[in-house]
Amino acid sequence: MKYLQTVGLVSICLLLALGRSASAASSADILGQSPDSHWRTVDPQHTYVMQLTDKRMVLIELAPAFAPRHAAQIAALVKSGWYDGLAIVRVNDNYVTQWGDAEGTKPLPDGLSRTLPAEFELPRVPADLPFNAVPGRDAYAPEAGFAQGWPVGRQSARGPAWLAHCYGMVGAGRDSAPDSGGAGELYAVIGHSPRHLDRNITVVGRVLLGMEYLAALPRGDDAMGFYATPAQRVPILSARLLSQLPDAGRPVVQVLRTDSSSYARWLEARRNRTDSWFVRPAGAIDLCNAMPPVRLR
Amino acid sequence: MKYLQTVGLVSICLLLALGRSASAASSADILGQSPDSHWRTVDPQHTYVMQLTDKRMVLIELAPAFAPRHAAQIAALVKSGWYDGLAIVRVNDNYVTQWGDAEGTKPLPDGLSRTLPAEFELPRVPADLPFNAVPGRDAYAPEAGFAQGWPVGRQSARGPAWLAHCYGMVGAGRDSAPDSGGAGELYAVIGHSPRHLDRNITVVGRVLLGMEYLAALPRGDDAMGFYATPAQRVPILSARLLSQLPDAGRPVVQVLRTDSSSYARWLEARRNRTDSWFVRPAGAIDLCNAMPPVRLR
Numbered sequence: 001m002k003y004l005q006t007v008g009l010v011s012i013c014l015l016l017a018l019g020r021s022a023s024a025a026s027s028a029d030i031l032g033q034s035p036d037s038h039w040r041t042v043d044p045q046h047t048y049v050m051q052l053t054d055k056r057m058v059l060i061e062l063a064p065a066f067a068p069r070h071a072a073q074i075a076a077l078v079k080s081g082w083y084d085g086l087a088i089v090r091v092n093d094n095y096v097t098q099w100g101d102a103e104g105t106k107p108l109p110d111g112l113s114r115t116l117p118a119e120f121e122l123p124r125v126p127a128d129l130p131f132n133a134v135p136g137r138d139a140y141a142p143e144a145g146f147a148q149g150w151p152v153g154r155q156s157a158r159g160p161a162w163l164a165h166c167y168g169m170v171g172a173g174r175d176s177a178p179d180s181g182g183a184g185e186l187y188a189v190i191g192h193s194p195r196h197l198d199r200n201i202t203v204v205g206r207v208l209l210g211m212e213y214l215a216a217l218p219r220g221d222d223a224m225g226f227y228a229t230p231a232q233r234v235p236i237l238s239a240r241l242l243s244q245l246p247d248a249g250r251p252v253v254q255v256l257r258t259d260s261s262s263y264a265r266w267l268e269a270r271r272n273r274t275d276s277w278f279v280r281p282a283g284a285i286d287l288c289n290a291m292p293p294v295r296l297r
Numbered sequence: 298m299k300y301l302q303t304v305g306l307v308s309i310c311l312l313l314a315l316g317r318s319a320s321a322a323s324s325a326d327i328l329g330q331s332p333d334s335h336w337r338t339v340d341p342q343h344t345y346v347m348q349l350t351d352k353r354m355v356l357i358e359l360a361p362a363f364a365p366r367h368a369a370q371i372a373a374l375v376k377s378g379w380y381d382g383l384a385i386v387r388v389n390d391n392y393v394t395q396w397g398d399a400e401g402t403k404p405l406p407d408g409l410s411r412t413l414p415a416e417f418e419l420p421r422v423p424a425d426l427p428f429n430a431v432p433g434r435d436a437y438a439p440e441a442g443f444a445q446g447w448p449v450g451r452q453s454a455r456g457p458a459w460l461a462h463c464y465g466m467v468g469a470g471r472d473s474a475p476d477s478g479g480a481g482e483l484y485a486v487i488g489h490s491p492r493h494l495d496r497n498i499t500v501v502g503r504v505l506l507g508m509e510y511l512a513a514l515p516r517g518d519d520a521m522g523f524y525a526t527p528a529q530r531v532p533i534l535s536a537r538l539l540s541q542l543p544d545a546g547r548p549v550v551q552v553l554r555t556d557s558s559s560y561a562r563w564l565e566a567r568r569n570r571t572d573s574w575f576v577r578p579a580g581a582i583d584l585c586n587a588m589p590p591v592r593l594r
Contacts, residue, residue: 093509094464120576137434139583167391167489178576191512192464192490192586196570196579212390212516215488219509273493279417279475282493286436286583289489 024274027266031293034262039254039295040149042208044242046071047253048078050210051237052088058210059253060170063150063203065129066163067119070172070204073112073183078239080109087233088217092225094191097214098173099236101184102226108184118178119202121162125154130259131161134267136284140164140195144287146258150206151287153198163203166193166288170205190215193288208253208294252297263292321571324563328590331559336551336592337446339505341539343368344550345375347396347507348534349385355507356550357467360447360500362426363460364416367469367501370409370480375536377406384530385514389522391488394511395470396533398481399523405481415475416499418459422451427556428458431564433581437461437492441584443555447503448584450495460500463490463585467502487512490585505550505591549594560589 025033046062064071077083083100090098108114125131131147131154138144141153144164151169154161163169170188174181181202188207207214217234220227227233242250256263267290272281322330343359361368374380380397387395405411422428426444428451435441438450441461448466451458460466467485471478478499485504504511514531517524524530539547553560564587569578 091513093512137436139434139436140579140581176574191488194586196567196575196582196586198579199577200575215390216388216513216515218513270493277473278493278497280496282437282495284437285493289491289493 025265025269026274027269030262030266030269031256031295034256034260034266038257038260038262040257041297042242042253042255044245044250046075046241047208048075048239048241049245049251050083050239052213052234053237056210056213058213059208059251060205061208061253061255062205063163065126065148066122066150066161067172067202067204069116070119070181070183070202073116074172074186074204075241076109076112077183078241079244081238082106082109083236083239085236087230087235088214089185089220089233090187090224090226091190091217091219093219095189095194095225096187097190097217098185098187099234100173100186104184106184113182114184115180115182116172116202118174118181120178120199121160123160125157125159125161129161131157132258132263134285134287134290135271136286138287140198146263146290146292149255149258149292151291153195153287160199162199164193164287165189165195165197165203166291167191168207168211168291169203170207171197172202172204174201188214195288206291208255209251209296254295254297256292256294258292266293322562322566323571324566327559327563327566328553328592331553331557331563335554335557335559337554338594339539339550339552341542341547343372343538344505345372345536345538346542346548347380347536349510349531350534353507353510355510356505356548357502358505358550358552359502360460362423362445363419363447363458364469364499364501366413367416367478367480367499370413371469371483371501372538373406373409374480375538376541378535379403379406380533380536382533384527384532385511386482386517386530387484387521387523388487388514388516390516392486392491392522393484394487394514395482395484396531397470397483401481403481410479411481412477412479413469413499415471415478417475417496418457420457422454422456422458426458428454429555429560431582431584431587432568433583435584437495438584443560443587443589446552446555446589448588450492450584457496459496461490461584462486462492462494462500463588464488465504465508465588466490466500467504468494469499469501471498485511492585503588505552506593551592551594553589553591555589563590 062071088099089102133145151164172181173185347355359368385396386399430442448461469478470482519525
């Protein structure tokens with residue numbers, strides 16, 4: 001079989017990794033050698049599992065550092081079981097898969113509002129938020145890099161800073177008014193990263209596991225990829241925070257710390273592939289090809 | 298329903314396009330106003346239809362200007378019916394869908410070789426090959442733009458120049474040796490564009506229609522997304538050049554000319570979205586978000 005080297009959320013290269021030089025470690029080697037302290041365990045209060053079927057689990061981490069009100073709203077909705085029985089309503093090829101309360105009529109738990117103020121960007125970057133730049137040119141932002149594992153564009157070190165629409169990132173749909181979103185409908189990016197959406201809509205998190213289920217759904221035939229009939233929709237059996245799951249059934253999910261030396265080495269190995277298959281390592285990488293690896297403990 | 302503005306191969310924006318100013322045309326307006334002379338009809342000798350089912354048609358245009366030997370080989374294989382009965386053997390999430398003769402054992406028509414010399418790039422750019430730059434920064438190439446509708450990275454105006462691995466682009470799988478590919482196995486990009494593959498493998502064309510069928514297939518469970526068993530493979534019923542189809546059943550497929558003023562206006566409207574939904578037009582676009590629109594006449 002002819003092959004291409006693989007990439008993916010939890011990609012482990014199974015090819016014989018013949019280095020270009022004896023000292024060049026592959027990205028798989030680097031992950032294998034990384035100490036546990038270089039991995040961040042996700043917060044069970046801000047990470048949830050959405051079950052599409054018994055076997056199809058989508059795991060989403062929220063980003064309270066960037067969208068605190070939306071993250072709190074989604075966590076509260078998940079906790080109350082509000083997403084249970086809703087559905088995926090839209091799959092637009094090379095763009096997004098979208099789910100939630102398409103009609104906007106499902107009653108909300110007490111104390112929650114249907115809309116929230118926009119959280120498109122952080123006007124100022126908190127001093128304690130690390131930023132690890134991805135070296136090279138970014139087409140959309142003056143500076144691009146990672147903060148606590150999140151892909152970020154920013155104007156300068158002072159801000160503004162915003163989450164980037166990379167493959168697998170999750171946002172909150174809105175109508176025309178900036179403050180019209182409220183986490184009743186969410187979407188995940190399933191194609192080439194639509195970075196023109198950055199700063200135009202609230203990005204709330206990332207799909208850490210299960211993107212293959214959101215991305216492989218039949219595309220919708222209606223305008224903008226909406227399913228033409230309710231019968232085509234894909235039901236959401238349930239959504240639960242990790243903190244709601246019994247200890248025995250709770251996955252321990254980790255993301256490589258983007259401020260660790262392992263990530264820096266991994267990034268460099270991705271910029272310049274050491275596998276012998278590559279005849280011309282790119283010497284470059286873009287933000288959305290540098291998303292930190294995820295693992296299940 | 299909350300929505301996101303759509304993008305896609307043949308995207309026609311169905312939203313009410315309220316301009317930011319009376320003079321700002323949306324990208325949909327620009328396509329609607331474009332004269333026929335701004336569209337290029339694909340060459341029926343270098344474009345083929347791959348049927349997955351009676352209703353699932355994937356239309357692929359080959360790029361002889363960049364990969365002449367591979368394009369000729371694929372056209373000859375298609376013409377002889379060689380791909381009929383082969384299958385999609387690999388679907389790797391956020392990477393590629395791959396099809397062909399996975400075992401490398403199917404006899405070839407007389408006169409064809411199983412492998413071809415690598416066509417990773419054009420060392421020199423022909424003087425008659427137009428190049429329309431995408432303004433802004435490209436993460437991977439010193440210069441990025443379009444030549445006859447193809448996404449291209451290049452070192453300088455003299456070359457080298459190469460086809461870029463954008464969503465929907467098609468390449469020829471190879472083993473470790475650069476000259477080990479031969480069009481027996483092909484792949485299409487189904488995720489965030491893996492531009493690090495540029496100049497490392499021969500890119501042969503683009504899926505103009507039917508990406509939604511290649512991208513929505515179940516991901517393979519085996520290493521690198523290969524299907525674990527032959528039963529999971531997705532059969533290719535047939536592949537035929539447009540020139541082999543009867544006139545009555547032959548689709549007329551057109552790509553917006555990237556050296557036309559309509560494309561230049563469309564690109565500018567994509568860089569700075571005029572729809573009222575956008576609160577902050579990006580003022581930027583990357584190569585793979587600027588793929589020229591396709592239409593069926």
